Amino acid sequence: MSLESIGVSPEISERPKSRKRTSMLTLYTRRFLRNRGALLGIVILVLLVLFAIIGPLISPYSHTDLDFLALRQAPSSEHWFGTNGSGNDNFAQVAVGLQRSIMIAVLVAVGTTIISAIVGATAAYFGGAYERIMLVIIHFMMVVPNFLILAMISNDAGGNWLVISLVMIFIVGWFFPARIIWTLSLSLREREYIHAARYAGLSGMRIVIRHMLPNIGSLLVINFTLGVVTAVLTETSLSFLGFGVKLPDVSLGALIGYGSSTLVSAPWLFFFPAAALTLLTVSMALIADGLRDALDPTSAAGGRA
C-alpha cells in the first residue's frame, strides 16, 4: 500500500459518482471472516446451538422421561448418549442442559459487559461526584462475599435460571471489569481525539459510545468471552454444590456434577456434557480472538480494509 503525498492543492479530476462507502460493519465482517480460527469457532458455536435447539425435538425421549428398562445403559441405537441411573435419556438431557447453559452464559456475559463498560467509561469521562459514588459502589461490591450471596439467593429462588442469571450479573459479574475499564478510560479521556470530539460539540454520552468504548473494544471482547466461561463455570459450581438449577430443569453444570461421581462406572454421563462445555468455551475463545483482531486497527489485519 503505497500512499503518495499530494501537493498543496491538487485538482480533483472527477467526482466519484457512487456514494457507496464501506461501512464499519461490512469492514469488520470482512476482516472477521478472513480469520480461519474465528470461522471455525462460529461453525462450532452454530452446531452447538443447533444441537441445543433441535436435539430435544428429534430425540424420541424428553429429558424428563424415565426409561425403567434402561438404567445406566451405555450409548446404543436406542439411547444415543446412554442413560443415567434413573433412566433419563442422556442425549435429551445434554441438549436441554446445553440450551440452559448457553442462555445463562450469554445473558450473563452480555449483561456484565454492558453494565461494566457503561459504568466504567462514564465514571471516567464525567468524573466528579458521579465518579466517586460509582467507585464507592464498585469497591464495596469487591469486598462482599458474592458467591455466598449468590448461593443463598438462588437456593431461595428454587433454582430459577433467570434469577440465577440476574444475580450473577448484578452481584458477581460487573464490578471487576468495571474497575479495569475505569482505569483504562481515565487515560483515554485525556487523548486529543476525545478533546477533538468534545470541541466538535458532541454530547458526553455520544463521546463515550462512539470514541471511548470502541477504543477499549478488545478488552470488552475479552471480558465477554471470559464472562461466558466464568458464567458457565459459576453455574456449574452452583449446581455441583446443589444450589444451581433444580430438577426437573437441567444444566451442563448439574450434569457434569452428577456424571463426575460415576466417572468409572458410567463415563458417558460425564464425557458428553463435559465435551459440550469444552466445545462451548473453545468456540467462544476462537470467536473472541477473531473479533479482537477485526476491531483492532493495530492488529495483524493492520488497518487494512
Add this chain to the structure above:
Amino acid sequence: MSTVLSVRDLKVSFPSEAGRVDAVRGVSFDLEAGKTLGIVGESGSGKSVTSLAIMGLLDDNAKISGSIMFDGKELIGKSDKQLSVIRGNGMAMVFQDPLTSLTPVFTIGDQLIEALTVHRSMPKKQAWARAVELLQLVGIPEAERRMKAFPHEFSGGMRQRVVIAIAMANDPKLIIADEPTTALDVTIQAQILELMDKAQEETGAAMMIITHDMGVVAKTADDVLVMYAGKPVEQAPVRELFYRTRMPYSIGLLGAIPRVDKTEKVPLIPIKGNPPLLINLPDACPFAARCPIAIDACLQREPELLPITTEGHTNHSVACIRANDIDDDGMIGGLPVYPVPEIPESPLTRTPREERPITLEAVNLSKSFPLMKGALFKRKVGEVHAVKGISFDVRQGETLAIVGESGSGKTTTLLQIMDLVPQENGDIRIGGKSVADIKNRTEERELRRDLQIVFQDPMGALDPRMTVWDIIAEPMFAIGMSKDDAFDRVEELMGLVGLDPAHSDRFPQAFSGGQRQRIGIARALATNPKVVVLDEPVSALDVSIQAGVINLLDELKSKLGLSYLFVAHDLAVVRHIADRVAVMYKGSFVEHGDVDQVFDDPQHPYTKALLSAIPIPDPDIERTRERIILPVEGFDASAVAAN
C-alpha cells in the same frame, strides 16, 4: 590533531516481520580530536542508529558490519564487557531526554561519583571534590549543596547540565550527543549548546552531534554529514555545505525551514512525498521519487558518495549524479531546483486591519489553579495563577500567534477558550457572541461551529478506530448536517487539504504524519468555522513535511478568510505564519504587536533573549550573532520593566 574515530562502511540491519530493515547502509567518516561532526537527517534516516552502533548499544539482533576504529582499536566484534571498558574510559553519550536519563532514586552526587569511580579507582574524598568541581563547571549554582539533591528537584535544563557533567567525568575522547536539546526550550537550548562547547574545550574531545535542526548544526558543527534513507548523501565542512549545497535533498531541507531573521514572506519549499521504507530498497537513488530534478539515470543505480570540486576547494562529497549541474544558489540550468509554490493573495489583506470584523476576542482572561493540602479533607492553601488577565483580539483573515516556553500558560489560555469558560472579570467573545450568554447545549453547539481546533500530535488527535471519512464527518453530524451534505463536504474538504477523496475509508494508521495533520485540518474546517485554533500544529513533523503543512495553512487562510489563533514555541514558524504575535511569559503577555515590529525591534528583555536564542541555519550569521543569555535560575523577566 589525531583522528579519534574512524568509521568505514558501517552497515546496520535489523530483522523485522516485513523483512530485513537496512537502517544504516554504509557510513564512513573520520573525526579528529576537538572537532565536531554534525549528523543531520529526518526521522528514520539512520542517524541515531549510527551513533548507537558506535557506542555499541544496539540490540543483539542488530547485524553490524564494516569498521569502527576508536583511538586505534577496532570496536566491531568486541564483547559487551570489553566495550564497556572502552566506553567508560573514552566515550560519553548525552541523550535526548534529560528527564529519563538520570536514575530517580539516587542523588545527583551519587550518580556523578559512580561515573567517576566505576572505571578507575579514586579515593572517595577526591571523587567528591571532582564531582563538585564538575557541577560548578557546568554552571550549577551552590554545587556543594546540590550534590545531595535528587533529579526530580532539578528542572529539565539543569538535568541536562548534570548529564553533561557526567559525560565529562572521565575526560572522554569522544562525546556523542543524540538530539541533546530537542526536548528543551529555546533559551535553555542556547545555554546547553554553549555549555557543550565549553565541555569540548575543557576535555578536548571530539564530538558528534545528531540533530534534525539545521540551526543547531550551523552553530556547533565543523563538518556536516547529511543522511537520507540510511546513507550519507552529502558530506562537507559546515560553510561549504550551507553555501555550496549540491545535493537536492540538502537544498530542500534548507529551503523548507522558516527563518526567524527573514522579513519578507516567501512560501516555504516542501519536499513532496515521504522517505522510503528501508526494506528491499531497489538499486536506485532513494531520493529519486521525491526529487524535482530526477532523470531516468537516477533510477538505474544508486549513486555513490563521490568527491566534487566547488569554488570552496574543500572536501565535499555528494551522492547525486546531477550534482555538477547545480550551482551555489541552488539553481540548475538557470532555474531553481525546487519550483517555488505560489500562495494566493487574500483579498482581505487589502482591507485595513481596523475595518475587518473581530472574530475572536479575549478580555482579561485569567485562570488560577487552587493549591490543595491535606489527605482526607482537602483545604485550599493558595493559588497558582497560570494565566493572569490577558486580553487580545483576532480579526478576520489574520493570524495571532501566542509564543512562549513550556509553563508560560499558553496551553491553559487555549483550553480556556476551547472550553468556553465564562470569565469572572473578563469575557471571551467568538464572532461577537459572549460565552457568558450560553444558556443551553444548542447555543453552545452553535458557537462551536465557529471555533475549531487542530492539535499538535497528528496521531493522537485522530481516533484510531474510525475511518478518515467518519473523522472528518463527525463535527458535521454534531451540528446536525444531513448525510448527503456530509458526503459532498467530506470530498470537498479532502481535496482542499490535498488528500485523495478515494482514500476516505482508510484508517489514520495508513497515512504518514503530514497527511494525518492534513486530516486534522480537514476536520477543523468541516463546519466552516471563523476561527481555527492551532495548537503547535507542525512541531511534531519533520521539516520537509512541516513546510507543506505551513503552506497549506497559509493557502487556506487566504482562500477561506479564516482567522488563526496559533500557539507555538518555534519562533521561526511564528515569524513565517503570523500577522500579529504575543509573547507570553509566566502567565502574562510581555510583548504584543505586529509580527515584524516584535521580531525586528523587540522591546522586552525576555523577547530579546528568546529571539537571540534561536539558532539560525546560516553558519556565518549564527556564529557572529550576539546572544543574550538568561541567567540560569531564579530569573524573573517579568520583574524587569519593558523599556
